[in-house]
Amino acid sequence: MWVRRLSLLNVVVNVMIVVTGGAVRLTGSGLGCPSWPNCQPGAFHVTPAMGIHGYIEWGNRLFGVVVGVVAAATLLATILRRPRRASLIRPALLVAVGVPAQALIGMITVETGLNPWVVSCHFLVTIAVLAAAYTGYVRAGEPDGEARPVVPGPFRLLAAFVVAAALVTIVVGVLVTGSGPHAGDPASPRIPLDSALLAQLHADSVFLLIGLTVGAVLAAAALRAPRRVRTALWVLTAVEIGQSVIGFVQFFTGLPVILVGAHMLGAALLWLAALHVLLTCRERTGAPEVPAQERRVATEAEPEAAATP
Template sequence: MPGVSNRTLLRPLALTSLIANIALVVTGAAVRLTKSGLGCPTWPRCTDESYTTTPEMGINGVIEFGNRVLGIVLGLIALAALVAALLEKPRRRSLIILALAAGLGIPGQGVIGGITVLTDLNPWVVGLHFLLSMTLIALTYALWKRTREGDRPRRTLVPTPLPTLARLTALISAAVIVVGVIVTGSGPHAGDAGARRNGLDPELVSQAHADLVFLLIGLSVALWYALRAVKAPRAAIRAAGILVVVELAQGLIGFIQYFTHLPVILVAAHMLGACLVWVATLNVLWSLRERPFHEARPAPAPVALEPTEPATPTPVA
């Protein structure tokens, strides 16, 4: 079918970019949790004399430099995806815009990462670094999904109130992530022993975060039941069910890490879980609509045949 992007390299490149952005969050967590945030104490160089780590910098320098290298790899993947979008036949502006936006976010990440180092791991800048990753995950997910869609007007597959409920759920999901960033900035894992925290009460912001999580799970369960009630497409019901399961798993990790005083391995798992919750949220939104490549043509009406009179039998002499 003309215009189907998965016949080119764009679809696998978009998926690779999505996975790489999630991996960048995980490696960023490793940088922070191993106190390697200042493993390379300056930027854009790793030291005043070298762009790469040196043996004297030890394992912390290797971890921080490895995270920077992954950012470069991510930029190359994004560039390849943009080139693939430009080579699409026919060329589709929506794919080019998404690929370009995702590509521009990578140097943006580098600059914010540099500011993070130059401000000695200011917790608000570190939080902005994470939120930009969430934005890039959304962009690359959208690019991946759009390669299977056309550019016709969007068509909703469920009754009108349900997309509104899904958008509200997505809004609360985003709020959970933002407040989670604030919780992280008030906690003990600063990325370096000398880095300051945001000064907020960890218990207070953790409670606000937990309240939002309960609200998110409640909305997600309600959405799942509503989709089943209206006999929505199976893909939409499945997407909502996956979201609930991922949220419950993430909530369990969050509670365990809180009551066990934030062990490193659980904090890393929680950051990966945040990415998975966000992707599952986006999956629900996309499952409720479609964009066909071509307008659906109504089936031709059956032609009514006029009844014919039976032939008069010829009399036999």
């Protein structure tokens, strides 16, 4: 039970770090703490003289510590769990390794004056960590039996294409943001690519993703797919509609900070929703696990039952 709860918390805090990291970027606080790991030379923490930008950047760093603690606690819980399951340890380990990797990228980001390519990498690594965290959460609610498909092979391939299209959409969206006005600091460079062209490519990738999702919704209905598969597709559709509305509004209103931040949060939710569709295409069967206390009582009762004539 603790592994399941911590795995869910692992997902939540990694979504929240997207929000706090977005706040740093969108408020121009990327260099609010001009050094790393100290907030400023000679001082580990933020000082009032550094102003609001220093507090925003320092707050993001402190929340990164929270993410690291949750990742470590989740990994420890999977290791201490009895019976131990490698299928739970692996994703927890990936998250636990990904968090310090993010800290290292954060250091490089500061040292390079918010190089836009490094900043983009920072976000994409978070997407990878989110995938591991969500996989761990799903596996924590399943037995360790063999995975059995609940939909035909062509549909599972379509679901994989949906996930791939979601990833492409997110990557191109990161490039759009990296070439746009929100650099994290007024003096920081931008990705030297045509923002208008990237925005068009991003819109095209969104249309592709929505088309694949609509096709999957119709296919699921025709195949009478399990309810959880159809529900996952409708959730993904709702997220896509919300993201599309935010994306178009922010484009035609000059990229206001609030909407860009909501779009970044939406990207994380879109990724989770797409992964959820793929993971609902199979189920794992196995004997339910008996709690340790019940196993002990049953073991103690066996000799008594054998002695009874």
